[in-house]
Structures are given as C-alpha cells and as structure tokens.
Amino acid sequence: MSCNPTPSRARHLAHSVAVIPLLYALATPAYADESEVGESIVVTARAQNLYRVKETEIGKIAADPLDVPQSVQVINSDLIEDQGARDIRDLYRNVPGVSADNYATVTYRGFSQDVTYYDGLRGDPFQTFSVPQLFTIERVEFLKGPAGMLYGSGSPGGTINYVTKKPQDEFGGNVRLIGGGRNRYGASADVTGPLDAEGTITGRAGLFYEDMDSYRDHASSRTLVGDAGLGIRLAPETKLVVQVTDYDQNLPGNRLRGVPIDADGNFYAKRSWNHNDPDDYIRYNGLVTQARLDSTLSEALSFNVAGRWFTYDETQKYHEPVALKDTDGDGLYDAVTREYRDQKRNVEGLSFGANLVGRFSTGGLDHTLLLGGDWYREDSSGRNYASRDLPLRSLVDPDYTTDSRPDLSGVTPSYSDARALRRGVYLQEQLGIGEHVILVAGLRRDWFDDTDYIEGSQASSAATTRRAGAIFKPRKDISLYLSWSEAFEPQDVSDQSTLAGGPFDPETGSQWEAGVKTDLLGGRIQTTLAAYRIVRRNVLQIDDSQDAVNGVDQLAPIGEVTSKGIEATLTADVTRDWLISANYAYNDTRVTGTVEGQSVDRSVGDRFPNTPQNKAGFWTRYQVPAIATAFSFGGEFVSSQIDRSGDRLKPFAVFDATISHDFGIFEAKFRIENIFDKYYAVSGFTGAKGAYLGNARSWFIELRRAL
Template structure:
C-alpha cells in the first residue's frame, strides 16, 4: 500500500525540480497540429544499423514505431505494437516469433542488457521508439536469431523544456498515473535532465490475477563542448503480479478451449514479484564533419521471485472422453541475473574521387551471470477446469523441499568493420564483416564451451529518385548451442547454429512522406540445428547429438502508411511466411517442431490503424485491427485464426487532453500462441477500456 502513496509524491518532486524555471513557458496543447503521415508516424533517422541513416538508405527491411504511434494507439507494453510489424507475432511472455523463428534477445540503445528476460513483458513508458531490423544481423549485433532484431531506443534528456502529467482510470479497477519532465538545468543549457514516473494497478480477466507496476526513470545530459555530450540514465522497474505466473487455457486438437477465459491454474496466494535496475552511459562526439564516435556502457540487474502452481497433465476424471481436470505442481523459484555490456562505434566519411565512403569500425563486449533456485512439490490437489475450488491446497513448507540450482555465465565480444559506398545519387553498396568470440560456462555441471564465428553482410541500393529505394541484401547470423548441449557427454562441443538470408525489396517516401510503403521478399536458411544422432550408440545411457538440422523460412511483407486526406491517415501491413524443416536426421524431429512445421508461426498476418481528425471540435478518432491465421502449438494442436479490433478517441479541451481506449472491442476469446497441452494456449486480452487525462506543458 505504501507504494501507492509514494508514487504521486515522487512525481510531484520530479516536476518541482525542473518546472519552476519554465513555468512561464507552459501552454495548453492541441492534438491537431501534427496528425499526418508525413509528420505523425514518419521516421527519417535510425541507428539500428549502427550508423545514423534514413531507412531508405539501408539495404535491409527496417521498421520503426515512433513515440507518436505508441501514444496514438495507447500502447502500454510491446505486445500492443505487434499488429504494426509484419512478420512479427507473439510467442510467449516477452518472446516473439520473427519471420518464423523464436526470438528472445533484444537490445536497448544498441546494447545487450534486457531487464525483461523471462516472464515480464517490456514496458513502453521509458521508450521513445522501437526499431525492428528484419532478418539476420550477425555482422551488426553478434549472436542472435536469424529472424530479426528488436532495439528499444530510450527517452533521453533534452535541453528543450517539455512535460506531461497523466491520470488513468478504467475497467477491472484500473487506476494510476504517470508523468515526465525534461529540460535544461542551467542557464546555458550545458546540463539537461529528465525525470519520469509511472504507477498503474489493475485486475486481470483471469481469476486471482492482478498487476501493479511502478517505473522510475531519470537521466542527465552534459554538453561537454559544442560537439560532445555525455548522457547517463538510470531506470528502476518494480512489478507485483498476484495470481501469476500465468500459463494458457488448454485446447483440444481443433483449437476449442476446454474451459472459460477467466480460469486460472494459480491459487489466490500465488505471485510473481519482479525488480529490475538498469544504468547506462553514452558519450557521443563529432570530431569533425567527417569523423564521429560513440562509446556506451550498460549495466542491469533483475530479481524475480515466483510462487505458483504449474499445470502438469490433463485428466478425464469421469471417463467421458473429455478432459475436465488438471494436475498441478507447486513451484517456488528465485531468479537473479546481472549483466554488463560495452560498445563503441567509430564512423569516418571520406571520398575517393567521385565515390563516397561511410566507414564503420566498432566492437562490443557483454557478460551475463544468471543463477536460480527451484523448489517443487506435486502434493497438490487436482483442479477442475469447469468448477475450480481454490484455496483447498494445503500450505507447503518450503524448508522440507529439496533445492535445484543453476549458475551460468555467458560472455560475448566481437569487432566489426563495414563500408557504405555511394556512387552519386543513385547507387549505394554496403559490405561488412564481423568476428565474434563467445564462452558459455555452467558452474553447476562444471562445463564450458568457447568458440568463435565470422559473419558477413552485403547489400546494394538503387534509387531511381530520392524518395524511392530498390534494395538487395545477403546477410548472416550465428547462435551458440545451449550450454547443456555443448557437454562432451552428448558429443559436444558443437559449432553454432548459422543463418543466412537473401532479401530483395522496395521502399518509398513519396510526396514528401505522404505515402510511405515497403515491400520485402526473403528466404532464410538456418543450419547446424542439433538433433539426436541415431547413427551413434548412446554413451553411458546418454543420447549423442549431431548438428544435422536445417530450417528454411520464406515470405513476403508489405507495409503502407498514407494520407488519404489532410485529416485522414491510414497505416496497414501484411505478411506471408512459410517456415519448414528442410533437412533432418531420418526419424528425428527438430526440437520444438511439429512435423515439418514450427509452432507459433502463422502463415498470414495483417494489421491496420487509421486515424481521422475533426479540427472543428479538436477531436481525433482512431480504429485498428489485426488478423492472424491459424497456428500450431508445441503439441501439434491447432490454434484458430483470430481477428480483433481496437479504438481510441482523443479530445482536446482548454485545460487538458482526454483519451479513451477500448481494446478487443467485440470481446473475442482467442489464442495468440500456444505451448503444450496442459500448459494451454496463451490467450489475448479480453475487452478492456481506460480513460486517460493528460496535461502537456
């Protein structure tokens, strides 16, 4: 309860530290002044390719969701943005499926150090924009999935004063508030600061479950000279999630849910408590018009304490052929993760005659230590799917349960070089290479694996005019095998999984941004996937592994953002993906696959968002939808296709701005992804709504 009263006090302190110097500048705002595609959603600069560049000048599919779109849609966490990114869909918790492959590594300001690695979902309050680089990015980021890379760009202090304060209320007892303020802290503007705080509390549509989130965020920017600045930031995340960790709702082979949406396998006393702390610093310097560099470091730590009831097996207690109950296991887990990363980029622009060069030299280093402890007991009563009786489970004395521990360290570091060559105004060629080294250590098993990898990237762009870009790229990725599979007991160590992509596409920024469109056609091949090798005998009862798996992903992606009229904006996307196993040991199946298909990889996705503003009454109406075709879960059960719709209504008054958001307007009961039979299908949010009152200065 104390946190509920602490949040408003901290927010008042944050505003009080900056606002007095700027009180005379405060003025009512108007939502109507920037409501066009060329200004509202348009992004003309991104650093996801390590060098600041217009997306049209990058030979790879890139999509950026900026703060205006995040705000316009009322998005609270990353799941609210999936409809906008073709080829991206929910997997489970914070992981996604990216061009057919599971992806669970994300970056913040270009560095590793994700504070949402397990069962918490990335929040957007501290995020200015989210950058999605499609396909392999090994040359730029090192080890990772070949499907794509997500980079969160955080909000930074600004010399220009800006502030806003918000209050929120809505269905399921939702309430909360947030605010942030930024501006110069001295008369010369040499030091600027930013402070932000959010508090939000609401009940889940799942019985016994609710959510409380507090995020405090701050930063300072020091202008050391005209061309050099140092930015330091710190963010604290605190979440209390009673009735979690939430699994899904069981389904039958045809995707029919076996119980109602509000059912929960957790008891009223179950919970997740999460705390994450992040600090980072970055030095940017422009030595001349031709030479610039940046050096950055990021440290993070998160602590997660869980006590919950895990679904184990479905049961048919009355022998009528229909599952009606589920067995459970009580689990108490503690996870502790700490990571440190550094990165540096040195950019040189030079000419050799009529040819322009942008040369990138860089390197990065990352270390992460993770340990956990697990206690579990199956001395738990079964739970009915249709008539659950909560509170019947006997309290479990944790001191009587054995402890299973894990303790691991991963180390990643690499260096890279890239040259972007411009031939006049129409042709750009890109080529780069990276060398990586990595070491994975399991301190419990006493094993370690270390190796190295080289990845390449090449591309070409032809611009028949400055607002049209035709591109082609070939890129690679690598991903180390898991520590457990590197053990000599199973035949390890093994070379990393590798991926390569061929992609061709077109991008436009026509009519000064009034029509922004992209089209991409790609083929990704992932090799060295480990499988049990039936040609080798088991050693001491342990199956031997071999890197004999291959998976191929093919697809097409389309996006369009356009001004229909001066007051009517439309954004839409479509993706087709076909991911299949194209090489495998006879009689074996690649882990997490179902036949020759992969779970949670829909073939068809489509999404749209349209916004119409009525200047005469200072009102904007927005409406969006998402369609996802059928999928398979990890048990091979079908997940039905779904189509959902959301809306927002924003009205400006003289004193403030009011936003109404309704999610899942028609209260569709649907599955966004699936796990295994007893753990069920992860379900989309039931219909919800909130009203937000905001005052901007």
C-alpha cells in the same frame, strides 16, 4: 557465486522515489515558454507525417531507412501514444512478420526471438517472464532478418532495438491519470528540459504507476517505473548522457500459462480459468544504469562510446500445469495435474560498445566506414524447488479456496549459477556510387565463453558473420535493394546443462532478401515490399515427450528450419487530417532437415509451431480540428497456427478504437480494445500448458495535461 537475489525491493523503490526531486526541478523552469503550454497534437498538428520516421540507428549508423539494405520498421512515440500502448505486446499488430509467442518473446519471421537491445546495447532487464514496458521508450526499431554482423549473436528472424527517452534541450512534459475496466487505475509524470540558463546541462525524469486486474481468475498486475536522465554538453559537438531506470512489478496469480485446447483449437476451459492459486505470484525488481558519449570530431569523423549495467531479481511461486486428465472417463479432458514451483533468479549484466564512423570521398565515391566493437558479460543464478504432491485443478469447476502449496522442507532444490561472455569486433563499408547506387559490405568476428559453475563445465566458440547489400535509387524517394546476411547464436547457458539434455551445438542462420521502399510526396506515402528466405540450423525445442527433470524442461534439436515470406507496409496521408497505416505478411516456415538423434516428433516438411501463414493489421486516424477531436480505429488478423504439440490454433480478428478530445486545459482519451470480446489464442505451447490468450475486452480513460 551466490544463488540468492541480492538487491532488495526497498532499494529499488528508493531509486524510484529518488526521481521525484528532479521532476520538481524540471517542472518549473523560469524560462519556459508559456505560449506552448497545453498545445495538443490533436488540435494543432496535421495528420501528415505523424508516424513518419526519417532516421534510424538500428544499422549502427544514423541513416534514412531507405538507405538500409534490409527491411526496417520504426514505431515512434506518436503511434505508441495514439494506440495507448503500455508494453511491447500492444505494438505487434503494426509490424508485419512479428507476432506474439509467449511472455516477452515474439515470433519474428517464423522464429522465436528473445534477445533485444536498448540504444544498441545488450542488457535486457525483461528476459524471462516480465514483459518490456514502454513508459521510458521513445521509439521501437525492428530490423528484419539476421543482424549477426551488426550485433553478434541473435535470432535470424530479426532484431528489436528500444530507443530510450533522453533529456531534451527544450522544456516539455506531461502528467497523466488513467482509469478503466477491471479496476484499472494509475498515473504518470514525465518532464524534460535545460537545467541551466545556457542549456549546457539538461535533465529528464519520469514516474509511472499502474494497477489492474486480469481477466484470469485471481490474477492482477502492479507496475512501478522510475526513470531519470542527465545530459551534459562537454563541448559544442560532444555530449554525455547518463540514465537510471528502476522497475518494480508485482504480479499476483501469476506465472500465467495458457488454457488447454483440443486438436482443433477448442478450449477446454473458460477464458478466466487459472492453473495458479490466489496466493501464487511473480515479483520482479530491475535496475538499469547506462551512459553514452557522442562526439563529432569533424565533418569526416565521429564516434560514440556507451555502457549499460543492469540487474534484476525475480521470485516466482506458482503452479505449473503438467498433464491433462479425464477424471470421469467420458473421453474429454476435465482436469490437469500440476507441479508447484518455488523459484528465485538473479541476473546481472554489463555491456560496452563503441563505434567510429568515417565519412570521406575518393575519386567520386562516397565512403561511410564503420569500425566498432562490443563486449557483454551476464551472470545468472537461481534456486528452484519443485513438487508434484498436490491435487488436480479442474478445468470445468476450479476450486481456488484450498491451499495446495506442498511442504517443501524435504525437497532438494536445484541450483543454477552461470556466466555468459560475448565479445566482438566488426568493420563495414558503405559505398555511394553517384546519386543512385549504394553498396554495403561488412565483416564481424565474435568470441563466446560460457561457464556453468554448478556442473563445472565450460563452452567456448567463435564465429565469423558477414553482411552484404546493394541499393539502387532511381530517384531519392525510391529504394530498390538486395541483401544477404548471416546469424550465429550459441545455445543459452542454461540450455547447455545436462539437466536439460545438453550440451548442444550453436545455431546458425542466413537470409536472402529483396525489396523496395518508397517515401513519396514528401513523406505523405511510405511503402515497403520485401521478399525473403531464411535457413536456420540447430534450433532447440522443448521435448514434450520427456518429463521435466526437477522443474527443468527437456530440450532437443531440430536440424534445419526454412522460413520464406513476403511483407508489405503502407502509411499514407489520405487527406490533410486522415491517415491510414496498413501491413500484411505471408510466411511459410517449415522443418526442412533433421539431425541424428532428434527426438522431437515433427517430420521434415511440417509447419513450424507458432508461425501464422497470414497476418494483417491496420490503423486509421481521422482528426476533426473544428471540434478538437481525433477518431482512431484499428484491427489485426492472424491466420491459423499450430502449437508445439501440433494442435491447431484458430485464426482470429480483433479490433480496437480510440477517441481523443482536447478540452483546453487537458486532453482526454477513451480507448477500447478487443471491441467484440473475442476469446482467442495468440500462440501455443504444449499439452496442459495450453494456448496463450489474447487480451479480453478492456477499456480505459486517460487524462493528459501538457506541461
């Protein structure tokens, strides 16, 4: 297999440009209802039920969240729009138990989570150092706790499922322009609707571009997303949807690590400090194609079949901080050694999934039977040059004018070339007993086959995971539940390499959870309260006591980690025009067991890194119809954490606000984030790699015209 990326940037841009004709075709339908043009949610809609979600498919079956025996939270398009969210990091404050880790990963109920799903399928085009964009996303579903029975291998902390925007039966869309601080500018267009008079064929197309500078010296980002979809109604109750999405990102001055801190969490450098040189970069090109067929055969039987293919290329030329140095002997670190890395990575994945759902009654019992299976194959290859023959980078007075790229002509690169294969089948019964009791039980069998073509090694395993739950509903808008679920996750193929210290045993996990959910007063008050305990075994961590081998970090297992916590959410319509959403999470994640040969210096009983004990967030929105304006204000508090070296990360609180006004022919939104310009860390790595930073104060103005 080739270790060089195959799709070219020009091909990806061509896919993006290809959606433009569909934009034009959809933008001017002869039968559009002109009376709806320019209608604004600020003016015409009540705050009531604005963020309410009545149905989720994260449990594989379309269901009311009250009928799922685990904690579920869904962020819909209204909240994404109100908060001006551009990527997934903008949404974490809304979800208790979820906090930023690094790059595209999150800490989910105490554990790092980097496996995500799109419309229920594997196939994440943002697996490494690019962050998932939200332009193509209708809603984001968070299922808390292990979901091995539903999705196969994954973190026991929880599952994230992105539900993509689909072609709609009614015409709609918008055009947006954006401009703001740090030279931010961009535009987007999104349109959907029927393509024939009968509405048999529907379409959707979107195009997004945004350019902005970072608060880090010489770093910036440029993102282009093209998206198109076609829906074909093959029969009254059968529909096929095909989608294509193209991503192109250029990130100059990246890959960004953090800013080094001392043991008390004090930063050694300014927030603007960058360990990279101005000509370093990440360039990312991704392409995704997926199709799904949904059919209702009868009132008792329905099925769906879906497939997803993706590929991405990532080229990185950057300077990795390695070790802190005290160059003047005053006892304070004032510089870092660095390693220059020239890396290329290509990933191609293909996944399939099928679900058959039967609904029937026997003897007063209501059955919902789920039978399904999924299959996933991922091929990854890469090439890495690494050299430490370069000057220090000062923490106090960095010099960005000297070209420090070393001569790599005499350096021998390392290569990776691997395949991961996952397949599983599952069966679940949901039993309704009268109007008040629901019992759920499920069983899944998974098979895993991993191949490292460079080392010529293979690893195979199998696992059985289970799920059980009980729900009691004293009334239809109150749900009390208890559940138990399991997780199983083979170590990543790259982590099994002997270069990283492998091979390693797979991770396992299980959770007990109990809670209550409400949907009171017709949805005007929604609450959740959950308590849980998760035990996870064979967690891998980077072993900072060992040097990287040719750019590959060394890993070591921690025997057992236990996470315990409580989470609560509230969404309420205080008045007709005033809405409040708030959440709180308490989490205590600690090392509770060890294994023979463990080399990470973290004793049993110690807190686990990047797991804040307390996290709270809120968002309130008040609209004034008389002046066609909505005012929103939100904030987030995260308590202290430790990084992977045991250094303390200080607690922080940040706030943001939005003002939206309808001018009739267009809407305008002004948004400011991190109002008080707090300099803070959201998570930590080790030593010179530092603490990952929260965004500095930023603002933008967006103009939106509904089609």
